Structure formats: structure tokens, C-alpha cells
Amino acid sequence: MTSLRLDAGGSMIDRARPLQFRWGRTRLAGLAGDTLASALMANGESVFARSFKYHRPRGLLAAGLEEPNAIVQWQEGRLTSPNLKATTLELHDGLIAAPVNAWPSPQFDLLAANGWIKRFIPAAFYYKTFIWPHWHLFEPAIRRAAGLGLAPVHPDPDSYAQHVDQVDCLVVGAGLAGLQEAASLARQGKKVILAESDPWPGGAIFGPAHDTERAQANRLAAELSACPNVRVLLRTTVLALQDDGLVTMLERLTDHLPVAQRQGPRHRLWKLRARDLVLATGAHERPLVFDGNDRPGVMLASAAGQLLERQAVSPGRRLVLAANNDRAWDAALALAMAGLGVAGIMDARTAADPARVAVATVLGIRMEFETVPWRARGSRHITAVETARIIAGGAARPTGTAIACDTLLMSGGYSPVVHLHGQAGGQLVWHDGVQAFLPVPGALPCRMVGAAAGDGLGHVRPVWHISADPRRPSAKAFVDFQNDVTAADVALARSESFRAVEHLKRYTTLGMATDQGKTSNINGLAIMGGLAGLSPDTVGTTRFRPPYEPAPIGAFAGHRVGQLLRPVRRLPAHAAHASLGARFEEYGLWERPSCYPKAGETEADAVFREAAAVRAGVGLFDASPLGKIEVKGPDAANFLDRIYVGRVSTLRPGGCRYGLILNEHGIILDDGIVARIADDHFLVGTTSSNARIVHQHLEEWLQCEWPQLLVAIADVTQQWAVMNVAGPNARRLLEGLACDIDLDGAAFAHLGHREGHVEGVPCRMQRVSYTGELSFELAVPSRFALALHARLLACGADLGIVPFGIEAMMVLRTEKGFLHLGSDTDGTTFPDDVGFGAPVRLRKDDFIGRRSCLMPEAMRPDRRQLVGLQSVDGTLLPIGGHVLGKGQDRQSQGWVTSSVNSPALGRAVALAMVCAGRSRHGEEVVVWNRGGTQRARIVSPVAFDPKGERMHG
Amino acid sequence: MLEINCPWCGPRPEAEFRCGGEIPIIRPTPDCTDREWAAYLHERTNPKGMHRERWLHVLGCGMWIAAIRSTINHHITRTGPLAAPHDEASS
Amino acid sequence: MFGMNRSRSKPARYGLLSLLRGGFNGQRHWTPILNEPETPDRHYDVVIIGGGGHGLATAHYLAANHGITRVCVIERGWIGGGNTGRNTTVIRSNYFFPESAALYDLSLRLYEGLSRALEYNIMFSQRGMWMLAHDRHGMEMLHRSASAMLLNGVDAELHDGAGVRGRIPGLNPAPRFPIVGGLLQPRGGTARHDAVAWAYARAASRAGVHVLQNTEVTGLAQAGGRVVGVKTSRGDLSCDRVVAAVAGHSSVLANMAGLRLPIQSFALQAFVSEPVKPCLDTVLLSPATGIYLSQSDKGEIVLGAGLDLFISYAQRGSLPMMEQAAAGAIELFPQFSRLRFLRQWAGICDVVHDSSPILDESELAGLHFNCGWGTGGFKAIPAGGWLTAHHVATGEAHAIARPFGFSRFPTGAMIDEAAASGIAH
Numbered sequence A: 001m002t003s004l005r006l007d008a009g010g011s012m013i014d015r016a017r018p019l020q021f022r023w024g025r026t027r028l029a030g031l032a033g034d035t036l037a038s039a040l041m042a043n044g045e046s047v048f049a050r051s052f053k054y055h056r057p058r059g060l061l062a063a064g065l066e067e068p069n070a071i072v073q074w075q076e077g078r079l080t081s082p083n084l085k086a087t088t089l090e091l092h093d094g095l096i097a098a099p100v101n102a103w104p105s106p107q108f109d110l111l112a113a114n115g116w117i118k119r120f121i122p123a124a125f126y127y128k129t130f131i132w133p134h135w136h137l138f139e140p141a142i143r144r145a146a147g148l149g150l151a152p153v154h155p156d157p158d159s160y161a162q163h164v165d166q167v168d169c170l171v172v173g174a175g176l177a178g179l180q181e182a183a184s185l186a187r188q189g190k191k192v193i194l195a196e197s198d199p200w201p202g203g204a205i206f207g208p209a210h211d212t213e214r215a216q217a218n219r220l221a222a223e224l225s226a227c228p229n230v231r232v233l234l235r236t237t238v239l240a241l242q243d244d245g246l247v248t249m250l251e252r253l254t255d256h257l258p259v260a261q262r263q264g265p266r267h268r269l270w271k272l273r274a275r276d277l278v279l280a281t282g283a284h285e286r287p288l289v290f291d292g293n294d295r296p297g298v299m300l301a302s303a304a305g306q307l308l309e310r311q312a313v314s315p316g317r318r319l320v321l322a323a324n325n326d327r328a329w330d331a332a333l334a335l336a337m338a339g340l341g342v343a344g345i346m347d348a349r350t351a352a353d354p355a356r357v358a359v360a361t362v363l364g365i366r367m368e369f370e371t372v373p374w375r376a377r378g379s380r381h382i383t384a385v386e387t388a389r390i391i392a393g394g395a396a397r398p399t400g401t402a403i404a405c406d407t408l409l410m411s412g413g414y415s416p417v418v419h420l421h422g423q424a425g426g427q428l429v430w431h432d433g434v435q436a437f438l439p440v441p442g443a444l445p446c447r448m449v450g451a452a453a454g455d456g457l458g459h460v461r462p463v464w465h466i467s468a469d470p471r472r473p474s475a476k477a478f479v480d481f482q483n484d485v486t487a488a489d490v491a492l493a494r495s496e497s498f499r500a501v502e503h504l505k506r507y508t509t510l511g512m513a514t515d516q517g518k519t520s521n522i523n524g525l526a527i528m529g530g531l532a533g534l535s536p537d538t539v540g541t542t543r544f545r546p547p548y549e550p551a552p553i554g555a556f557a558g559h560r561v562g563q564l565l566r567p568v569r570r571l572p573a574h575a576a577h578a579s580l581g582a583r584f585e586e587y588g589l590w591e592r593p594s595c596y597p598k599a600g601e602t603e604a605d606a607v608f609r610e611a612a613a614v615r616a617g618v619g620l621f622d623a624s625p626l627g628k629i630e631v632k633g634p635d636a637a638n639f640l641d642r643i644y645v646g647r648v649s650t651l652r653p654g655g656c657r658y659g660l661i662l663n664e665h666g667i668i669l670d671d672g673i674v675a676r677i678a679d680d681h682f683l684v685g686t687t688s689s690n691a692r693i694v695h696q697h698l699e700e701w702l703q704c705e706w707p708q709l710l711v712a713i714a715d716v717t718q719q720w721a722v723m724n725v726a727g728p729n730a731r732r733l734l735e736g737l738a739c740d741i742d743l744d745g746a747a748f749a750h751l752g753h754r755e756g757h758v759e760g761v762p763c764r765m766q767r768v769s770y771t772g773e774l775s776f777e778l779a780v781p782s783r784f785a786l787a788l789h790a791r792l793l794a795c796g797a798d799l800g801i802v803p804f805g806i807e808a809m810m811v812l813r814t815e816k817g818f819l820h821l822g823s824d825t826d827g828t829t830f831p832d833d834v835g836f837g838a839p840v841r842l843r844k845d846d847f848i849g850r851r852s853c854l855m856p857e858a859m860r861p862d863r864r865q866l867v868g869l870q871s872v873d874g875t876l877l878p879i880g881g882h883v884l885g886k887g888q889d890r891q892s893q894g895w896v897t898s899s900v901n902s903p904a905l906g907r908a909v910a911l912a913m914v915c916a917g918r919s920r921h922g923e924e925v926v927v928w929n930r931g932g933t934q935r936a937r938i939v940s941p942v943a944f945d946p947k948g949e950r951m952h953g
Numbered sequence B: 001m002l003e004i005n006c007p008w009c010g011p012r013p014e015a016e017f018r019c020g021g022e023i024p025i026i027r028p029t030p031d032c033t034d035r036e037w038a039a040y041l042h043e044r045t046n047p048k049g050m051h052r053e054r055w056l057h058v059l060g061c062g063m064w065i066a067a068i069r070s071t072i073n074h075h076i077t078r079t080g081p082l083a084a085p086h087d088e089a090s091s
Numbered sequence C: 001m002f003g004m005n006r007s008r009s010k011p012a013r014y015g016l017l018s019l020l021r022g023g024f025n026g027q028r029h030w031t032p033i034l035n036e037p038e039t040p041d042r043h044y045d046v047v048i049i050g051g052g053g054h055g056l057a058t059a060h061y062l063a064a065n066h067g068i069t070r071v072c073v074i075e076r077g078w079i080g081g082g083n084t085g086r087n088t089t090v091i092r093s094n095y096f097f098p099e100s101a102a103l104y105d106l107s108l109r110l111y112e113g114l115s116r117a118l119e120y121n122i123m124f125s126q127r128g129m130w131m132l133a134h135d136r137h138g139m140e141m142l143h144r145s146a147s148a149m150l151l152n153g154v155d156a157e158l159h160d161g162a163g164v165r166g167r168i169p170g171l172n173p174a175p176r177f178p179i180v181g182g183l184l185q186p187r188g189g190t191a192r193h194d195a196v197a198w199a200y201a202r203a204a205s206r207a208g209v210h211v212l213q214n215t216e217v218t219g220l221a222q223a224g225g226r227v228v229g230v231k232t233s234r235g236d237l238s239c240d241r242v243v244a245a246v247a248g249h250s251s252v253l254a255n256m257a258g259l260r261l262p263i264q265s266f267a268l269q270a271f272v273s274e275p276v277k278p279c280l281d282t283v284l285l286s287p288a289t290g291i292y293l294s295q296s297d298k299g300e301i302v303l304g305a306g307l308d309l310f311i312s313y314a315q316r317g318s319l320p321m322m323e324q325a326a327a328g329a330i331e332l333f334p335q336f337s338r339l340r341f342l343r344q345w346a347g348i349c350d351v352v353h354d355s356s357p358i359l360d361e362s363e364l365a366g367l368h369f370n371c372g373w374g375t376g377g378f379k380a381i382p383a384g385g386w387l388t389a390h391h392v393a394t395g396e397a398h399a400i401a402r403p404f405g406f407s408r409f410p411t412g413a414m415i416d417e418a419a420a421s422g423i424a425h
């Protein structure tokens, strides 16, 4: 128990507002303005977690989102989230958090045994073993040991908002540089957003030496918050800078509030474009790499400085600083001036900033130059630090002295936060003075300022790792804390050919942890460079991959969850179907009645009854989703001739025709009825799922290939509701309606199209039949769908009209051998395969897909062709069952595509695609379904009314 | 998410568009050989660099437009109305 | 001595004993896995362009199956740094057409023995691979596929909705798109992608194959209608045959030979969450949302979605795809909403119209292509290498590779799995 809260200071905390929280099983108290990390420190907790691989005890390393160690499971039950960083969690009343990866507790953890066998399991050891007898035997245990926190088991109770916006300027980071930049842009009258991850502006200013900066930052923050053209977004992290300058940021709205006070969305994901983008993202301090640098009590100097400044927390009472730059001194000096014991400052350089040295002298702090930490002593916590001198060639020689301490502050220099710049493809260049990669200003839509651009980071003496022989980095000196990658692992990777940074990362997992290597990447690649005699520039960095900081999956999904993932599309007459007891199901894009079961009926019963009723009397089917595309203009006929397999220009006004539309590969894209309304006006009918696809197909060919044709196209699918009246009594039913269309068979024959009025409502009527019965399709403006539906039911009551659903329709059309696109065809089906070879061959002029139908493959005589299949015993054949020959050969010759029990025929009927099927009518085959077999005979696909007399009635 | 400058609607987000691939692609006459037809169907320049392509402003004006875009950094340097393929080829 | 490593000590064996020994010497006995010559030889029997899985496997099988070791693998960046090191590592052979099944099941069988054959743990985890069905039609297609797989000699199990739920705990009980069934290939699963590249590289290196990293092929030398060498950023090499296994860069390479390929390059993105304790014990693909996911041995939830919609050589992700992947993940597992995305990235896929590979010698004699794997070639690495090595060594395409040649384009004999079965690659 070394850390403590001081009696004075702490710019963020409110000592009058104590807060209660729970850490594991322990109840603790903190203050408003604490982070979970500072509150734990104030309570004297120093072991926050166990590391990923060796389960070593770990304390706090950093103060911000770069923290690798203090990973916690936040909240419980439905609100739990794994792997959050204690440094980024604001304390609130009732906060619950627990360490991850430690069982039963971070103080005493059973898997710490991994630490004892550490020497046998270096980086990537798993590639070299667990091969015999089999990886499967070891895998479960390895998997259980991996992973940090626990995935929630309940659906997320929170919602996530998304917001799209545009501003003149976005400034990222509200440290002094960002505040200055935002203020100057604001004074020019620009619309500015200033985004800051922390809950407060001001950035990393700490220590008495920076009173002027602090005052300036406070002044600017106040100025900006009063500016009407500025929006300061705190708790907002910029995650990504992507194509064409799109900025994604996550604003945390409620996480900092007590659970009872949370209202509205948890987070807001911003998608922002800014004309001017300024990155003032600061710099991350780097650890020094020496033996025991991961002991609790060893932390980054800046982290201690910030804890002191903001929350008046000191990590210890007797501190030592080890640094290689001036900036780090400020933390030690600030702590000393706050009355804490600073037992010494060691600096790797030969000298330091005289002003800081003078202050240290006044404070009576012992200073050693050209000195580095050799080893941190202690097990649960550091007790002393042994020192070493740097000698020629970068080797370190232990001095034999140790300084007793409870905290070692370290600073190995700073890495500017260039991630966003890197994500956007910006270049980096190594700077020898600050020993860091700096952004190269370039063509990117962003500017970098302040520490992010390397300003004020001083002169750094590189000490990438500390060991007696620089060619032999230590296995006790950690580079990546969360993933337990040591300096020796870097050397191991190199000795096994993994010299490239990306190889180093993948082989050792350096930088792959949840902190994405913010504190470790540069150390790792510099150690690699040192071993190879290369500058970090030559080694290069790994790619910066978004997001900069992990963000909830829910925030990216936004509203696209549950029913809103894809809103259900309902028919205009949905309510009527519902009141008839329809069973609804989604077919493609639409929710439609599958059938209308009566009390006690199974689905099969209902389908059978409905199909039988259509053949016997009359049925009513809602065909509204059928695609309807108007094609109009002097060249409309010419255009459609180029689209359809069959000619359209020979159609007379008032007539319609069935046709296939191919894609340019000759594959059937869609089928449907095309009607000629007038010489220059056509209505293209499509299947329900393909209305949009066909519309785009038509537009694409028209606009891109034949822009000279005078044609206009409009998709009117949703403007018209369509009711299909089918069955021998269909005409009798319609005769009961007020209708100005002559329904007489002679005047209005099969495949006719008429326009008129029904019950005073405009109506397009077609005599088309997918059932094989006498059939009328009545299209009325969608707002009349319910009325028409009701009228038809009423008029048909005497005739015993039966509403029927998709499944009965499937029965009827299968009996007739009518194609169902997507069931009987797939993405490999040519027109000839389904019996439309003749129209292709007959036409000598070109149309889309024609040439592909003449390729050798399309003309192969043994292609799969549409046939009927009749089971020998009359039972239902399984859809998806494969057709085999009668012999032993288990080579698939095709498959069953449609199969129903036919009420009209009193037996099952099926359609199938079978190799050379058209020439095999009469042949017996075997239908093979996952081992089961049935005998069947190849027959004509038209099982019912082969002459088609009924629909012509 | 790219920002695409539709010549009819102005700069709009990529989500409103659909990319239609390389232009110009010249459609051979029906008497071409199988090889020529296959090349038309399948072979593309697929350059690493500047690419002329067409986009459909599907959730906008419904027009196909032409664009020149870098396949290396995705940036679109020019957009304009779509010309007929043969004009496009000779431009 | 040709092709032997000049400067290296005896390569270290892998295994528990070796690790234990290392425990007492500071793990300092390990040796380079790659045979990287300081200066390449002037002539090779075979130059392989592309140090991804397919290039490295080709090198290994040339040596192991055909005794051809005067081979050099040339890699622009670092080995395995292309799609092989960026993919979501799903391995399966649940294919519809016999041609595809033969290819991918050969691969799966090789994978099953690969750790032992190469003395390198590639962590092939056969935790099963599921294809879900969300409606009647989807279920009918799964029936068609299941029987096709069984007829092709591939393992397959068909389950109804309850069966799927029983086997995949945590699936959304009330999804927007109902889960009415699923097709399981029990032998499917995932492996460590990097390990596959490294294992082949190590094995090939031990056989004497040279590996040149950081070396870009910038041109091809031709004479008498044949390819006779390659120009690289480190000088020219002559050789008898060249294998191009450069995935998304196949068109760029073909261009060097004056060829145009039936290929377009699209980015495919992947996403991982932060690591969590085991919560998903299989691989799952949901056609309704277009996403698939699994949990890595590190604990990350690994997610993939569809291809980007415009051609690209930029290996980077975008927000719209991330949003789609997120929505898909939550649809299947609403509890994953509070997990956090850790990283997103992309690889450049070589996409052919029928989504099947091209394994063939090109019009330029001596120049072979192993490409067109698109979004699904990780699972095919052993077979791709095996078959390419066969063609290069014997001068004739292996029977399994024959349907996947260039000739299928002018004849139209596509092998379009997605078109026939609805199962995308």
C-alpha cells in the first residue's frame, strides 16, 4: 500500500462529493472527478490485473487510453462490458468493476504458474509444439487461457445513435495546441468542432513549471465554450480517418453517469466531414525496457504527473525517476513540490535542462546522469531500483547500487500520436532529436500541431533496452506489457527470420493487444533495428489500422438492429390478409401470406385445400409485389427487343406475352409478362424479388449502351396493387363488379391487356395465368388495394371464393410445369435449359445474352434440362434431392427443384433439372437425398392440363 | 465512404451510388469469335492506378456517371456525364 | 552446392524437447526458418512470384513431391503479408460441384495432416463450419448442397432450426431473419494464417529453396515466345519457368507479359473484436446478413463480410462495411453489441466471374498462374501449391486442376458455385 491521495490539489476532483464503488468484491470510495484508476490508486491498490500470458501482477502504467495493464470488466449482468481500461472509466456512484484475466484475484492468481514455466514458453512457442499427438487435444485449454474479459451473455440493453455532419474545421485533441488552434479558427468565424477523448480539456499539462500554459488552456477552454460557432465534444474519441477525409468519432454519452441517471443512447457515432482537419493528438510516453519494468509501482512519468494534477493522487511516497528527456522531469519535480519524497532522478543523458536541474537541486533531489535503471527489485511491488551506467556501444554496466523506492517513474521518450495521419495514408519520417516518427505534412486533408507534430518533446537520448550485451536483450524486460512480449522475444523473432516489423508483430504478438501497441510498438521496432544495425526509419512501422481505440460493435450497428435491420415490407392489403387468418412469411423482400389455415388445419392441409379450390371454383391471390416497370418512348419497342429473348415489337397494343430476360452471360435474369399498352408504351412485369434488379438492368443498358434510344423507364411496382382472380369461375366473379372492360373471352382473350375502371377505380387488367386456370390480374392504385380485395371477396362469396397464399400458388404452377425463378433456375441456367432454346435460335438479331447462348458450354447437349419427375410410388420427392442413374454410379445428374402434392392429380408432382433430361422422358432414375433413395420416372414437366385448355377458357 | 461528385446532384456519399466497373467496354458484334466474346465478358484492365469507371447514382438522380478514380488511394479526380461507349473510347 | 544454405547452422527441430532445452539456454538455439541468400543465384529452375501461401506451398511441393529445389520465391514485402496474413482463416470443402469438391477436399485433407507433415503447428481447429438458412428457399438450397456434398464424398450434416440452436449456444432467439436450419461441415474450421505461410516457407527453405523478401518483380524476360527470367528490384534472374501467385496483383503481373486476365481486384475487409474468453465454438455464415464469424484462439471474434464494391489496390477498410459487419454480428449474437471492435483491415482479392481459381499455364509459355482465389483461397493453399507444382514439374495440369484452366472462358464452362448453390465463397 504505497499510493495515496494528497490533502490538497487535484484540478478535477470534488472532495465534497464522495462516490461509492466496487472493485471485485471490495467496496471502496472515491471522489467525483476520479477515474477508476485514480480512485483505486487513492485507495492504495497497486495490483490492477494479471498479464495475458504469464499472469504476472501488473499495476498502472499509463494515464490514458494507451494503458496496457489496467484492463477491467466493467459493470455486471446486462450492462457488463469486457476489457475496458481503468484509466478511461470515470468513477460514478455504484460503479462496479473487476479485474480480468485473474482468478481468483489479481493478488493471488492460479495461472501465475505460467510465470514459473516462462523460460520454456517464449514468443510463438505454440507453433513449435502441440503437434503430437494432435493439436485438438491441447486447443481447448489454450483457448480457455486466452481472452481477457468475458463476453456479455445478455442482449445489449443500450441503444446507439449515429450522426452525420459537416463542419468547416475539426480539431482533434483539446490539449493546449488543440485549444489554440480551435480558438484561432473560431475567431475567423469558422464552424468548428473540437473533439477530446478525455472528459476534460487541457491535455497533459502538469506540474508547477507550467502555470502559464495551464492558465492559458483554461482561458481558451472558457472562450471556446462560449463561442456559438464552436462545439466542444468531450468524451469523444476520433476512431478513424478514412476515404475522402471521412472522420468517425465516438461520443460517450452516458457511461460516466450512475446507472439510474442514464437516459437515451449510450454512445453517438459521428460521421463527419471537415474541410479543415487539425490533429492535435499529443504524444504517448514510452516505457524504458529493463528487467522488472513491469513490476507494479513502475509507471510512466507522465501518468504520475497527470494523476497528481487532476486527482491529487500519488503512486507512492518514495519515488525515483528514470528518464532520457527533460519533459519527464516535470512529473518528479511536481511530486517533490507536492511534498512527496523523490529519492533520485537518473537520466540517460550527460546533462539535462539547467532550469529543471536547478529546481531539483533546490528540492535536494539526488541526480545521476548517464544512468539508467538496471533492475526493479520486488515481487508484488517494486522495493528498490538498481542502477546501471551506459557505456560504449550501448551496453549497460550495473553500478552495484540500488535506490530504495516504492515507485519508479520512467520515461523513454515520446511517440507522437500519428495514428489518424497514418490511417489516411500519411507518410512518417524518423526524427533523431526527439527519437520518434513525425508526420510528413503532405497531400492529406489534415494538419498536425503540438506534440503530435513533435513540438516540445525536447531532445531524447535513445535507450531502447537495457542489458549488459546489447545483442542479447533480456527476457525479463518487457516491451509489450499486455501481451507479455519481452526484449528477448524480439531477438528471438529476429534470429528466426522474423525481422520485418509486421513479422515481429505477428510472430511475437507485439502490438496486437487491446492497446494496439501504443506504448510498445516503437520500442519493439527500435530494438529490432538495433539488433540489425538499422535505424527505426529503415525498419518502419506497422500499418495503422482503425479504430484508434476499440469501440463497441453496437455503435457501428447503430439503429440497424432487431426489426430495423431490414424493415419488413408489407402488402397494401396486409390488414385484409391478417383478418382472414393468413400465415405470413417473408418471401424475398416482402412479407406475404403463405396460406390461410382454418382452425385445426395444418399448413399442408390449408395449401391442399386452397389449391384444390382454385381448380374447382375461384381463388383470390395478392400479387402486388410483382414488379411493374413502365417503358415508354418512340424507341421503346426497339429497346425491349434488345432486352427480351423473344421479340416484343411484334406484340400488338392490348396484348401481352411471357418473356425471359437474360444477363449478358446468357443466364436467365428474370421472367415475366410484358404488355404493350400503346405503340410506344410497354409495361414490363418482373418477379417479385427482381423488380429493382430488372429496373436497374434496363436503365444500365439504356443509359450506358444505347443512350441514343428515346426511351423513358419508371419502376411503378409500389404504385399498383395487384389482385389475381383465378379459377373456372373467375369471369363470373368479375362480372359481378362494376367494370368498363369487356370481359368476354372473345373480346379479351388469354394474354390480353386492358385498361379501364373497376368499381370506379382505374384498373389495368391482364389475362395471364400462373395457375393454369382462367385468370385475371387486376392492378389498381395501391390505395385501393383493401377496397378491391374486399369487393372481390364479397362478390365471390356466392361462388365460394377462397383466398390462397404463395404455397398453393406453388402447387398450382408446379402442376403446370411453370418456371419459378430461383427454384427451377439458378445462376447457371440458360434459356435452352428450361425449354426456351427455340426463341434464341430463331432470332437472328441481337439481344442481351444471345451471344453467350451460342458458346460451346451453353450448347452442350448433356446440360441439365427442366423435366418433370414422377415418383414411382406416387409419394413426394424431396426438393434438393439429387438425380442419379439406376446403376451404382453416384455421380449427380441433377436435382429436384420443385415438388408438391397435387390435389388435382391425387399424387405428388415434381420438377427437376436433369442432364439431357428432355431426351430421357420415360427413363427411370433414382432420387438420392442424404442417403435415402426413391425411384422416379422422368416425365414432361407439364403434369396437369397439358394442352393448356383451362386458362384459355 | 467516398464522396462522389455527381454532375447532376453535387457531392454525395458513396452509399448513394453503385459502381458499374470499367469504361469503356466495347460490345463486340454478334459475329465475333468465342474468344472475343469471352474477352469482352471477362477481361478487364484492372489497373493499379487511375481507373475510368461508371457509377450509378442509384439513391439520387438515377443517372449513370463517369469517374476517374485512383485504385491506389480511392480518390476520384474527375466525374462527368457518361458518354456512349464508342465516344468514351475515342475520347 | 546448389541451393543449400551457406551460412546457416543446422536448422532447429521443433517440438516440446527443443523448447525445454531452450528453457536452459535462454531459447537461443533457434535458427532462421528462411533460406535467404545474400545474393540470389543467376539461374533458377523455377521462380515463384509471391510469397503468400500459394507461392510458398508451390515451392514446398516442387521440392517435396518433385525434387525440384532450384527454386526461388520472390516476395515484394514480407512472406505471408498479402491475403494469406489478412484473411479470416476459414477452411472448408462444402462445395457443390464435383470439380470444386475435388479441389477443396484435397486441400482439406492436406490441411488435416499439415502440422505433422511440416513439423509446424498451424493450429488447424476443426470446430465445424455452419451455413445458415433463413427461409424455405434457403433450406431447399441447403438440402441440395448437403446431398451434393455427400455425393462428392464430403462430410455434411443438415439440421433444422432447433438443431442449430442446440449446437450453437448464444444464437439470437429472436432474430430479424429466422434461423430455420443449417448445414454443418464438421471437418471445417480455422487455422492460424501466418503459421501456414511460415510452415511452408520453413519446409521449402529446409529443402534448399531460396526466399527473397523485400524484392519486387518489375518485369518478365521473354525469348522465343517463352518466359526466360524475371526483372526484380534486386536485379534480373533467369529461369525456366515462372509461377505467378500474387493474388490481387495478378493483373499487374499479367500486364508485364502483355496479357489481360479475367480478373478484377476488390478489397475484402475483416474485423476483429477485443479478445474475450471462449464464447463461440464454431464458424458460422449467415447468408441473410452476408457475414460470417468465428472466435480465434486468442479470443477475438473474427468477422468477415462481402467484397467492397469497386476495384481497389488499397489494403484498407471502410466505415460502411464495418457497419454492415457490426449489424450482422448483432443480428446473430445480440450480446456481442458491447464487445468492441479492435481492428479492421482489408486484403486485395483476385476475383473471377465464377469465383473459381485459375490454375494454368498462360499463353506465354512457361508462365503459370495460380490465382483467382478471390475471397476463398486460404483454404485452398495446400491444394493450390500441390497442383501448381504438379503442372510446373510435369508440364501437364493435374486432373483436379484441369477444369480450372484458362480455357473455360472461351468455352463458357464456368464453375460457379455461388450461382448454383447460393453459397458464396
Ligand SMILES: Cc1cc2nc3c(=O)[nH]c(=O)nc-3n(C[C@H](O)[C@H](O)[C@H](O)COP(=O)(O)OP(=O)(O)OC[C@H]3O[C@@H](n4cnc5c(N)ncnc54)[C@H](O)[C@@H]3O)c2cc1C
Pocket (backbone or CB within 6 Å): C049, C050, C051, C052, C053, C054, C055, C074, C075, C076, C077, C078, C079, C080, C081, C082, C083, C084, C085, C086, C087, C088, C089, C090, C091, C215, C216, C217, C218, C245, C246, C247, C248, C249, C253, C268, C269, C270, C304, C345, C346, C347, C348, C349, C370, C371, C373, C374, C375, C376, C377, C378, C379, C380
Ligand atoms: C479479409 C479476407 C478474408 C479472407 N477470408 C478467407 C477465409 O476465411 N478462407 C479462405 O479460404 N480464404 C479467405 N480469403 C482469401 C485468401 O486470403 C486468399 O485467397 C489467399 O490467401 C491467397 O493466397 P495467395 O498466396 O494467392 O496470395 P497472397 O497471400 O496475397 O500472396 C501474394 C503475394 O504476392 C506478393 N506480390 C504481389 N506482387 C508482387 C510482385 N510484383 N513481386 C513480388 N511479389 C509480389 C504480395 O506481396 C503477396 O505477399 C480472405 C481474404 C481476405 C482479404
Ligand SMILES: [Zn+2]
Pocket (backbone or CB within 6 Å): B006, B007, B008, B009, B010, B057, B060, B061, B062, B063
Ligand atoms: Zn445524381
